[in-house]
Amino acid sequence: MRNALFLGCTTPSKGRAYEISARNVLKALGVEYEDVLDFACCGFPIKPASFDASMISALRNIAISEQSGFTSIISLCSGCTVQMVESQKEYEHNPTFREKAQRVLEKLGKKYYGNTKVKHFLRYLYEDVGPEKIKENIKRPLAGIRVAAHYGCHYIKPSDVYGFDSVEDPKTLDILVALLGAEPVHHRNYLHCCGGFLIGIDPHSTYAIAKEKLDWVSSAGLDCIVLSCPFCANTYDDNQRLIEQEFEEEYKIPVLYYSQLLGLAFGFSPKEVGMNLNKVKPQQLLNKLGIPE
Amino acid sequence: MEAKEVIRFSELDPNFRFEIAREPGGEGIFKCYACGTCTASCPVRYVNDKFNPRKIIHMVLLGMREEVLMSDFVWLCATCYSCQERCPQGVRITDIMRAIQNIAAREGKLIELYKKEVELLSKLGRLYEIDDFDARKREKAGLPQLKSVNEELKIIFDETGLSKIAKISSIEGE
Numbered sequence: 001m002r003n004a005l006f007l008g009c010t011t012p013s014k015g016r017a018y019e020i021s022a023r024n025v026l027k028a029l030g031v032e033y034e035d036v037l038d039f040a041c042c043g044f045p046i047k048p049a050s051f052d053a054s055m056i057s058a059l060r061n062i063a064i065s066e067q068s069g070f071t072s073i074i075s076l077c078s079g080c081t082v083q084m085v086e087s088q089k090e091y092e093h094n095p096t097f098r099e100k101a102q103r104v105l106e107k108l109g110k111k112y113y114g115n116t117k118v119k120h121f122l123r124y125l126y127e128d129v130g131p132e133k134i135k136e137n138i139k140r141p142l143a144g145i146r147v148a149a150h151y152g153c154h155y156i157k158p159s160d161v162y163g164f165d166s167v168e169d170p171k172t173l174d175i176l177v178a179l180l181g182a183e184p185v186h187h188r189n190y191l192h193c194c195g196g197f198l199i200g201i202d203p204h205s206t207y208a209i210a211k212e213k214l215d216w217v218s219s220a221g222l223d224c225i226v227l228s229c230p231f232c233a234n235t236y237d238d239n240q241r242l243i244e245q246e247f248e249e250e251y252k253i254p255v256l257y258y259s260q261l262l263g264l265a266f267g268f269s270p271k272e273v274g275m276n277l278n279k280v281k282p283q284q285l286l287n288k289l290g291i292p293e
Numbered sequence: 294m295e296a297k298e299v300i301r302f303s304e305l306d307p308n309f310r311f312e313i314a315r316e317p318g319g320e321g322i323f324k325c326y327a328c329g330t331c332t333a334s335c336p337v338r339y340v341n342d343k344f345n346p347r348k349i350i351h352m353v354l355l356g357m358r359e360e361v362l363m364s365d366f367v368w369l370c371a372t373c374y375s376c377q378e379r380c381p382q383g384v385r386i387t388d389i390m391r392a393i394q395n396i397a398a399r400e401g402k403l404i405e406l407y408k409k410e411v412e413l414l415s416k417l418g419r420l421y422e423i424d425d426f427d428a429r430k431r432e433k434a435g436l437p438q439l440k441s442v443n444e445e446l447k448i449i450f451d452e453t454g455l456s457k458i459a460k461i462s463s464i465e466g467e
Contacts, residue, residue, distance in 0.1 A: 009420035020434055040418035040443045048394040049407040051317055053455040057446055104452045108445055157374035167378050193336045193373035200406045201368055208340035
């Protein structure tokens with residue numbers, strides 16, 4: 001099975017730490033993947049403008065990867081992932097949409113076959129690589145840190161579209177964190193949304209939603225937030241200073257992609273997992289783990 | 294939006310709910326019995342009382358077409374799916390919010406942010422430009438170079454009417 005790596009829009013521009021660390025851990029695990037130059041946006045951002053346009057944009061990517069012989073797409077962003085899976089479901093179940101999509105894709109000289117499995121990077125790690133294989137590669141257990149495992153929304157929802165883990169009591173990210181020797185902790189309302197989708201429409205709502213989470217993580221005394229979506233990272237990491245300013249708070253909570261934490265456990269240096277790109281500097285966390293910069 | 298003291302039947306559009314029901318994901322709207330689980334689960338509602346999914350669904354069912362489509366609040370859904378996952382009646386509330394937004398967009402009410410995004414995606418194929426600066430940063434980090442321009446999405450937007458929607462509403466202004 002050949003894997004295509006889907007980066008999306010946010011990761012390669014704002015989330016390079018994610019891309020660097022994800023590529024390094026995939027390599028360490030011996031997972032082969034290829035980049036596809038013609039991939040474009042998944043269509044999720046413009047879903048409020050037009051369902052059809054957004055869904056066909058998603059299908060276009062899958063059609064391209066199928067025509068290049070891939071049967072699996074590993075997607076780094078949670079939003080892109082469910083968007084592409086939803087487009088497959090819509091194509092399968094909605095004949096009106098199917099006809100429209102076929103017609104438009106034909107204009108682009110493309111055809112969608114529907115033999116591709118689209119999975120988020122973490123789902124791929126969990127289901128296809130598996131916890132055992134991950135464990136075998138750990139060279140530096142991350143004992144002594146307490147972690148807020150942030151699932152985010154599109155990692156698990158909508159459940160009838162994506163069908164992974166449980167919506168009200170998900171476990172996979174906790175399991176993946178615990179594997180590394182770190183302690184996942186469920187703070188109050190730990191399944192809270194980051195609010196990031198509204199950042200261009202009503203940033204105060206985003207900040208207020210994100211503040212709730214930062215408050216709970218802070219009062220639980222946790223060492224960092226671990227997540228797997230560039231949108232959530234943008235909210236909690238890139239915007240943490242603004243949130244602090246708006247509410248006159250001080251959090252300084254490091255926000256790590258799971259791939260960064262995994263890379264550290266695999267023995268990569270902080271730079272090799274892009275930690276120099278984190279906005280909230282994770283110095284204290286690294287000190288606690290005894291990892292030199 | 295100012296709430297009306299009296300809702301006049303003569304100003305309601307009884308077909309609005311059928312219009313929503315015809316959009317993908319909208320068909321379950323009639324099953325809503327207004328329990329409010331959606332609103333209780335909504336992270337946006339928690340911080341911003343302009344947004345209230347139960348109220349929006351009820352306004353649709355009553356036929357308050359203009360009030361809903363002209364409102365600022367329909368654009369405030371964070372797409373977290375909490376309401377949709379928890380709705381005891383299986384109403385696809387997040388999908389319905391999107392259906393309302395799509396109809397508003399077709400009627401020239403698409404908000405500026407999405408017009409800009411449509412424009413960017415038409416030109417670049419991605420939301421953020423990978424300029425020379427970014428390209429150098431990527432190279433330095435050992436990341437492969439990306440195609441900077443991809444114009445195929447423009448064709449999709451033309452064919453689905455989105456280009457027209459985004460442009461028409463930009464000519465008319467907000």
